[in-house]
Structure formats: C-alpha cells, structure tokens
Amino acid sequence: MLSIRAGLNHGLATALALGAAGVLLRATPAEAALGAPSASIANDGATLSASIKATPHDAYTVHELTLPSGTLVREYSTAGKVFALAWNGPAKPNLSQLLGNYFADFVATAKATPGGRNHLNLSRSDLVIQAGGHMRAFFGRAFLVGSIPSGVSSDELR
Amino acid sequence: MKTKCMLLLAALVLGLASCGGKSTLSSGGGGGGGGSGNPIASAAANVATAVVNAGPSGDVNTLFTSVTVCAPGSTTNCQTIDNIEIDTGSSGLRILASALTANLPIQVDSSGDSLAECTQFVSSYSWGPIALADVTIASETAASLPVQVIGDSSFVSVPAACAGTGSEEDTVAAFGANGVLGVATEAQDCGSDCAESSAYGFYYACPSASNCVPVALGTASQLQNPVTFFATDNNGIIIELPSVAATGAESVTGALVFGIDTETNNASSGTATVLPVQTGTGYLTVSLNNTFYDQSFLDTGSNGYYFTDNSLTQCTDAEGSGFYCPASTTSFSAIVCGYQDNSNSGNCTGAPQESISFSIANADTLFSADAADTAFPTLGGTYPTASSVDLGLPFFYGRNVYEAFENKSTSKGSGPYYAF
Numbered sequence: 001m002l003s004i005r006a007g008l009n010h011g012l013a014t015a016l017a018l019g020a021a022g023v024l025l026r027a028t029p030a031e032a033a034l035g036a037p038s039a040s041i042a043n044d045g046a047t048l049s050a051s052i053k054a055t056p057h058d059a060y061t062v063h064e065l066t067l068p069s070g071t072l073v074r075e076y077s078t079a080g081k082v083f084a085l086a087w088n089g090p091a092k093p094n095l096s097q098l099l100g101n102y103f104a105d106f107v108a109t110a111k112a113t114p115g116g117r118n119h120l121n122l123s124r125s126d127l128v129i130q131a132g133g134h135m136r137a138f139f140g141r142a143f144l145v146g147s148i149p150s151g152v153s154s155d156e157l158r
Numbered sequence: 159m160k161t162k163c164m165l166l167l168a169a170l171v172l173g174l175a176s177c178g179g180k181s182t183l184s185s186g187g188g189g190g191g192g193g194s195g196n197p198i199a200s201a202a203a204n205v206a207t208a209v210v211n212a213g214p215s216g217d218v219n220t221l222f223t224s225v226t227v228c229a230p231g232s233t234t235n236c237q238t239i240d241n242i243e244i245d246t247g248s249s250g251l252r253i254l255a256s257a258l259t260a261n262l263p264i265q266v267d268s269s270g271d272s273l274a275e276c277t278q279f280v281s282s283y284s285w286g287p288i289a290l291a292d293v294t295i296a297s298e299t300a301a302s303l304p305v306q307v308i309g310d311s312s313f314v315s316v317p318a319a320c321a322g323t324g325s326e327e328d329t330v331a332a333f334g335a336n337g338v339l340g341v342a343t344e345a346q347d348c349g350s351d352c353a354e355s356s357a358y359g360f361y362y363a364c365p366s367a368s369n370c371v372p373v374a375l376g377t378a379s380q381l382q383n384p385v386t387f388f389a390t391d392n393n394g395i396i397i398e399l400p401s402v403a404a405t406g407a408e409s410v411t412g413a414l415v416f417g418i419d420t421e422t423n424n425a426s427s428g429t430a431t432v433l434p435v436q437t438g439t440g441y442l443t444v445s446l447n448n449t450f451y452d453q454s455f456l457d458t459g460s461n462g463y464y465f466t467d468n469s470l471t472q473c474t475d476a477e478g479s480g481f482y483c484p485a486s487t488t489s490f491s492a493i494v495c496g497y498q499d500n501s502n503s504g505n506c507t508g509a510p511q512e513s514i515s516f517s518i519a520n521a522d523t524l525f526s527a528d529a530a531d532t533a534f535p536t537l538g539g540t541y542p543t544a545s546s547v548d549l550g551l552p553f554f555y556g557r558n559v560y561e562a563f564e565n566k567s568t569s570k571g572s573g574p575y576y577a578f
Contacts (some may be wrong), residue, residue: 045162049357049538058411068357090277090351090438091358093453096322103322110281110325113480117327117461118247119544121480123270130542132464133346134247134457137439138280 031101033085033098034142038077047097067093076157084143084157092138099142102127128154169275196558197267198398200421200429202518203297204391210398210410210533215242215334218532219461219551223339223414225251226294230302231267233308235260241336244414244457246561248340249347250381251293252277252284252306253413256329257336262289265304265379271363274313275381276320277347278360285316286307293384298416300387300476304379308333315368319359339384341395343440343563343574346380353377380450393566394573396424399460402557404517404525406531410555418560419569422542423472426560427569430577432511433496437564444547445493445506452504453545456559456576460550463516463538472540473521481521481539512578
C-alpha cells in the first residue's frame with residue numbers, strides 16, 4: 001500500500017508542478033492582494049464587502065478589513081505593494097482573492113498534505129503561507145519573504 | 159483482528175497484555191497523565207469501537223469508527239460505513255458520495271430548492287448537498303439528522319466563493335476517510351451566525367444543481383453533532399485510547415463512549431479536573447516553554463502535537479515535512495488551563511488546570527522503523543501561528559478524555575468543557 005505520511009507540506013516541487021499545470025490561471029494580479037500594488041486593497045475591500053481601516057506604522061501600513069462574517073483580514077503594505085496578509089475569524093476569507101497567483105501554492109501545499117486538512121505550512125525562500133485552527137476558528141497568514149521591509153520581523157505579521 | 163483486540167481490551171484492565179504482534183496496546187510507559195492502563199469501556203449500547211489504522215489513504219494518527227445510515231424511518235434502505243474519521247474539531251456527519259450506497263433524501267428549503275454546504279476546513283473545503291438520515295452509532299440513533307454528502311455527482315458545480323477557500327477534498331483519496339464524524343463541543347458547525355447571515359459562506363440553496371447561491375439557514379437545518387441528537391447519552395463523549403509504545407504501533411483499538419454520568423460506564427471519575435473551553439471556538443490555554451498559548455485546543459482530527467519551538471529541528475525530507483526531527487527525543491512539560499472570561503484570560507491565574515507531559519521524537523526515524531505503523535504517540539510538528547498549541551491525537555493515547563457539549567450538563571458542571 002502506498003504509505004502517505006506527509007506532515008505540513010511537500011514543498012517546492014509539487015507546488016511548481018501544479019502551478020505549471022495552471023490550477024488557477026483565472027486569478028489575475030490586478031485583483032489580487034499579495035504582491036499587488038497597495039491600491040489593490042480597495043479592490044479587495046469591495047470584492048469581499050469589507051470595511052477597511054488603515055493604520056500607519058514606521059515601516060508599513062496595516063489595512064484591516066472587517067468582513068461581513070466578522071473575520072478580520074490584515075494586509076501589510078509598503079509604498080510599493082502588499083507584502084503580507086493575515087486572517088482570523090469564524091469563516092475563511094476568499095483566499096483566491098487575497099492570495100492571487102499564490103493561491104495555487106496554497107492549494108498545492110494542501111493537496112500534498114494528506115491527513116493534514118487542519119494545518120498548512122508552506123515555507124519557501126520566497127514565500128511563506130501558514131494556516132491553522134478548526135471549524136468556527138480559522139487563522140492564517142502569508143508573506144513574501146524578500147519584500148518584508150528591513151528591520152521588520154515576520155513575527156509582527158499576524 | 160478487530161474482534162480479538164476488543165476481547166483483549168477487557169483483559170487489559172486486569173493487567174493482561176496485548177493483541178499480538180506490533181498491533182498492540184501497551185500499558186504503562188510513555189508520557190504523563192494518570193499512570194498506566196487507563197480503563198477502556200467494553201462493548202455496550204453507548205460504546206462504539208474507535209480504531210487507529212491506515213484507513214483508505216495510509217495516513218497516520220487518524221481515529222476511525224463506523225456508522226449506520228438509513229433513510230429516515232426506513233429499516234431497509236440502510237448502510238453501515240466504516241473508516242469514518244472521529245473529529246473533535248468539527249461538528250456534523252459528512253460522508254463521501256462514493257462510499258454511500260443508501261439512498262438518502264436531499265434536504266430542501268421552503269422554496270423546494272436543495273440545500274448544499276461548502277464545508278470549511280483549515281486548508282480545504284468539501285462541497286455537497288445536505289441529506290437527511292437516521293444515523294446509528296453503537297446502539298444510539300440520531301433520527302432525521304442533517305448529513306452532508308460530499309462530492310455528490312449531481313452537484314459538481316462548486317461555487318467560485320467556495321472553491322476560493324482552499325483545496326478541494328471531495329473524494330475518499332483526498333479526504334483520507336469515507337467520511338467524518340464531527341463531535342466538537344458545539345452543536346452545529348456554524349450555529350446562530352449562519353442562521354442570521356449568508357456571509358459565512360457555509361450554506362447554499364440550489365434552484366438547480368449547477369446554480370447554488372449563499373443563504374442563511376436555521377440552526378435546525380444545519381449540520382449537527384450527531385451525539386446531541388441521540389435520545390439518551392447526548393451530553394458529551396469520552397474518547398478512551400490505550401497508551402501506545404513510543405516507537406509506534408500498526409493499529410490501536412479503543413472506545414468512543416457516549417454520554418457523561420448517564421450510565422455506569424461513563425461516570426466522570428473523582429480526579430478529572432473540568433477545563434472549560436471558550437464557547438464557539440473551543441479554545442483553552444496551554445502553558446508551554448514559559449509561554450501562554452491562549453488559542454489552544456484538543457483535536458482528534460490533528461495527527462500530531464503541533465506547536466512552535468524554534469529549538470526543535472524540523473524534518474527536511476518530503477515524508478517528514480512539517481514534522482519535527484530532533485536529534486534525540488525531547489520531553490516537554492505543559493499545563494492545560496481552562497478558558498476564563500475575565501482579566502486573567504490568556505494566563506492561567508486562578509484557572510482550573512492539569513499538568514501534562516509529552517515527548518517529541520524524530521519523525522523520520524518513527525516512519526522508517528516500520529512501514530506498517532500508523533499510530534505514533536511522539537509525533538509532532540511546527541504550528542503555523544504563535545498563539546496555539548494543537549493537542550492532536552497523540553495527546554489522547556493513554557487517556558480517557560471527557561468532552562462535554564455546549565449547553566449540556568453533567569454532574570461536574572455544564573459544557574463546553576474537557577476533562578482528562
């Protein structure tokens with residue numbers, strides 16, 4: 001019998017394979033949050049019917065989106081683009097919208113984690129996506145490693 | 159083999175040994191808790207067999223039972239289905255369509271439109287209609303229970319908002335089970351939130367099988383923890399699993415007991431400390447490595463101890479990816495504290511609490527020692543966030559874990575709580 005015992009992720013190879021297969025080609029960068037220009041956050045807010053509250057910090061701005069479900073989404077942006085986002089609440093947000101082209105990486109990692117639908121942990125040199133919780137209490141985050149402003153710890157991005 | 163193990167379970171209480179081979183119950187040894195040989199209920203009307211084995215996908219540390227479903231009121235349109243995962247992290251019975259041969263009626267709304275659900279798991283979703291069934295587990299029956307049929311071929315058009323929440327798990331191979339028996343502390347999978355708003359994205363009405371739109375849905379029509387629908391023994395469960403040798407076992411046989419303090423075989427013993435959990439989320443606090451993790455939880459649906467410890471080496475190969483691979487087995491002591499809705503929320507001051515200990519071994523070593531092993535009490539991995547410890551199935555080995563449901567009373571108080 002095939003023995004599948006993967007933990008949280010199978011890493012790059014599978015992600016690339018599925019990405020190349022075009023899992024989500026319809027997700028367009030213009031609408032996506034992660035990696036997109038900061039102006040895309042307003043688009044996310046409209047698409048997700050969310051209110052947005054922006055709070056400037058020294059090295060970045062946090063845009064907190066409150067979804068109708070009560071789930072909170074935080075998008076972290078510099079002048080250039082959204083480099084991180086996090087979610088927390090009773091229902092998952094539309095991750096295809098928020099992760100954009102990186103949603104394919106999320107899906108590929110999930111598929112490579114049999115028996116692990118309750119965790120997701122993608123850790124690459126360029127991209128980290130993590131998710132946890134359980135029904136009624138979901139949380140997660142994603143960030144572009146190379147785009148985090150200098151002096152900022154990834155621990156802040158939650 | 160299952161029967162043989164069942165018989166020996168009774169013997170275990172008397173200090174006798176195992177089921178033979180590596181497929182054994184090992185009494186004693188191992189991490190903390192209440193010493194060796196926790197008693198495991200023998201067969202009774204309120205006792206279902208719970209097993210850890212390879213299941214349909216060869217996953218590890220996954221707890222299964224079997225259920226019998228019948229069309230409501232029927233005694234002939236019935237089917238017993240095995241390899242149903244027992245999950246304390248979700249509510250409701252969900253069955254993969256490919257494993258279902260009984261013909262169950264699809265639930266409809268007041269307009270006659272079929273109801274369907276987009277079930278959200280952390281990294282995936284499962285899509286399918288909501289049927290009604292009489293569900294029997296052991297000798298207890300939940301009459302006319304809403305159940306989800308995942309991956310029904312008549313409902314193949316997954317709404318985009320549902321598909322956007324993660325990876326699709328609509329086949330037995332992807333799901334790793336023929337279904338899931340969700341026995342979380344909460345009665346429904348969504349509750350009053352979804353009764354008032356369609357914004358949660360759980361429930362849909364389908365004027366046609368290819369056109370489903372989000373709807374608010376009353377709690378009575380939502381997916382329900384089946385145990386809460388039983389006529390008796392419906393206030394909670396006890397999960398009773400024997401301890402497992404540190405190197406692992408091919409299979410483990412224990413019990414899923416229905417009810418707390420309702421029968422002679424489910425009394426909450428004198429020593430168990432009630433640990434309340436937060437209503438809705440099931441959260442309690444775990445103190446570990448001098449840190450308070452206030453969004454922690456117990457979850458049979460997680461296959462390891464999951465927590466963040468940067469001093470533990472992570473595995474680097476594909477099979478062990480996400481798990482810890484320390485050079486030598488590492489022991490931990492922790493305190494599990496009940497949830498408090500006060501200024502001490504998030505620390506353990508004044509909270510009812512229990513000390514636990516556990517060990518994390520090298521996952522690669524565990525997996526390579528015996529390819530047939532599926533139960534590993536020392537399996538752990540890194541957790542995605544810094545606020546949670548996920549006490550997964552290994553925590554349940556060697557313990558009798560009491561779980562009282564929300565709004566239900568036991569002699570030790572009202573749920574939601576855990577005690578062990």
